[in-house]
Structures are given as C-alpha cells and as structure tokens.
Amino acid sequence: MFILSLTYTADLSEVDRHIEPHMDWVKDGYDRGVFLASGRKNPRTGGVILARGTRSEIDALVATDPFTVHGVADYEVTEVLVSRTAARLEGLKE
Numbered sequence: 322m323f324i325l326s327l328t329y330t331a332d333l334s335e336v337d338r339h340i341e342p343h344m345d346w347v348k349d350g351y352d353r354g355v356f357l358a359s360g361r362k363n364p365r366t367g368g369v370i371l372a373r374g375t376r377s378e379i380d381a382l383v384a385t386d387p388f389t390v391h392g393v394a395d396y397e398v399t400e401v402l403v404s405r406t407a408a409r410l411e412g413l414k415e
Contacts, residue, residue, distance in 0.1 A: 322357070322413055323379050324399045325370040327386075331393040333365065342387035355382065357413065367394060371413075376400060 329336050350356035350372065359370040372379055379398055388394035403413045 322401050322403050323372045323374070323376075324401060325372055325379070325383065326367065326397045326399070327369070327388060327394045328367040328397070329365075329394050336388070336393045339387045339391050339393055346386050350382065355379075 347356065347359055347370070350370070355372050355374050355378070357371040357373060359368065361368050372382075374382075376398075383389055383396045383398065386394075386396075389396065406413050
C-alpha cells in the first residue's frame with residue numbers, strides 16, 4: 322500500500338482552478354481500483370490518498386494528476402507494508 326501525501330505549492334485560488342480535473346482524476350483512481358481512501362488535510366494544505374499497486378504504477382499515476390501537471394502540488398509517496406489491521410480492513414494487507 323502507498324500513502325500519497327500531497328502539499329499545495331501554490332495559492333489556494335490557483336489550486337481551486339484545477340480542483341475539478343483533479344477530482345475527476347481521483348474518481349478515475351477509485352474506478353480503476355487503485356485508490357482506497359482519500360481526503361483533504363486540515364488545515365487545507367493538501368491531501369492524502371491511500372493507494373495500491375506497484376511503485377512504478379503509482380509514480381506514473383501521480384505524474385498525470387492535474388495538480389502535478391500544472392505545478393500546484395508536490396507529492397510525497399511512501400510505501401507501507403501493512404502487516405496488521407482492524408478486522409474490517411483485512412483487505413489492506415498485501
């Protein structure tokens with residue numbers, strides 16, 4: 322599993338110009354079965370996505386995010402080898 326932590330690098334007004342295409346990109350990630358959970362950081366400085374796949378698949382996907390394409394956010398991608406979960410989250414273990 323991967324934690325995709327994005328941090329805005331532009332003013333929120335510029336981020337908001339790209340929010341709709343970004344949310345379409347997020348929806349596509351869910352539709353493809355790659356994204357498991359996502360949401361905004363509080364305070365609103367970026368967001369976090371939990372994802373599954375290979376590192377190369379995740380890196381390629383991040384490169385297509387409109388936030389990346391337009392340079393309004395940077396991503397930190399961390400691989401996590403999940404070894405224990407709550408019972409209802411067993412599917413997160415690889």
